[in-house]
Amino acid sequence: MRSIRESGAISNLKLRASWGRIGNENVDPYLWQEVVNTWGWTMRVPNPDFTWEKQNQWNLGLDLAMLKNRFTVTADVYKKHSYDLIYSDFPVPPLTGSYYLTSSVNIGEVENKGWEISAKWSDRINDFSYSIGGMVFDNKNQVLKAGYNTTDTLIFKGTNDRIWYRGIPINNYYGFETDGYFQNQAEIDATNAKFPNTLPGDIRYIDQNGDGILNDEDRVFLGDPAPHYNYSITLDMRYKNWDFSMLGQGVGKRVGRLGGQEGYPVYVDGGSNNLGAPRQYYANNRWTPETPNSRFPRVWTGSSTNTYLSDVWLSDASFFRIKSLQLGYTIPKVSNNIRNLRIYFNAQDFLTFTNWEGLEPERDGGNGAYPRMATYSVGFQVTLF
Template sequence: MANEVKSLGDSDAIPGGGYRQGPLTRTEVGQPIGSYYGFVTDGIFQTQEEVDEHAFQSGNTAPGDIRFVDLNGDGVIDENDRTFLGNPFPDFTYGLSGRMSFRGVDMSFLFQGVQGVELFQAYQYYTLGSGVFNLEKEALNRWTGPGTSDEVPRLTVDDPNQNTRISDRFIRDGSYLRLKNLTIGYTVPDSFFDAIGASSSVRQARIFVGGQNLLTLTGYDGLDPEIGERNGVLDRGIDRGVFPQARTYTVGIDFQF
């Protein structure tokens, strides 16, 4: 567990993390702060018989909709069936930096990564939620009939089953390893300046190239796994389509006179 809330004073729980379907996170004693709180999914209804035999979800639930788990066993899927789904804090963070040089050539680097972090893809409310927005290519694998899909529900305009409700459907592993910085340089030897007669004015020159965010190794299928916080710690790890960190390159010459 990344952290544990010990006391909230007079409060039982604190909601957070704004989402179209209501608060997305819940802070409660005994759980990590800002934990995701929602429903557990169990595949897709394939037939009307499966819908009829399951706990009541909606009067318009149909084959192709997501099957949500009736955690308290009362035969109705409601707010009492929400539970903790994970948290946005990694099991650990790590990094590796170094600098080396040989015969005038130098190199410095910084690797940074996190492991075991969970992210909530809130932007999929729009990109996989209904047929009125531009959709992700994953929508091509949607349910269109018995046996066609057990992961991506049918597309509807009004979402009568609330397939977009807060659930483990949108949680992904956000672990990554990123090459944050890399610089390679070459220090011009004094003999070069002696040869061109500039040794009296130029003491040293170094030519270098560098880059930031050059490489990211991750299984996360969003734009960028390095999300962080938006509106405080209760809103951490929620991916609303955050613009990815830019990859930048630098070329320069450093003179010393």
């Protein structure tokens, strides 16, 4: 081993291991207390057994440097078990005299497993020096317990589109699978499993259990909203007085939900959600009798069953983006008082490759959610004396 180190083949080798147990203190410190409104009504029932969330985690790591530190690698794997997770809106049994009372309880358990690896190569050839690096990591989680019993299912209050279910990732999309759109009234009349007031161009939902009724029993797990295979690439080069740097970043796999104006783009001036006219992309891809195989359902106003969460409103949100690019030139010894002058051009978020159908793949769309703007700038730096 000593001869290998002295030869420069391996200049650094470190193995790391750790284990720990911590509590999550980043929660409301008063969740355990009773809440009474200004009319004297109890809004939240106190829980004397309430406690903070806890986590057990182990980590294994490797640090390696080779070839006189020109090539470096860092790798980590970990596993985290979180338990006594807090649910602050757990419904209290009606025997208390109210259907609206809630309490804060510790009922959840989640397991996270992940890995990360990064590598970098640096070298110099006469006046030319460069380095190229990359990093990729992923985390997978699954619910171990979503209630007091391992078979319980937790559906978040106020929405049934997010669900905790044993063996499934946290907040997995929970909705309907679809089978295209109803093309005419004859198709609608011949179908038992449909919602009231269905019209041609509306979404045809799949009756999973075949009972002729569409309800929550026909909902299925549609996809994991968490990003997977996150990665980045860096490149730095220098030749004499020129310098260049680039940072690219992306996500290899993510299921995104088209929400707000992006989610219901054909909801024209309807009901209390005045979303206005759809974007041109949606207008060009909406259902009409002349375009029966379009991407989106018909244009509608008012309430519509088309707004239920389904695979229609999910889209591939993987992407690769050039986060920053900079090219500079340094003029040395400008004068006795100016050591050097560097002029540079910088561009940020100016190029994205994605199949995402909304505006911003890093964020599910919605009303008022702006996409990232490309930024271009030219500047100079002066070093005195």
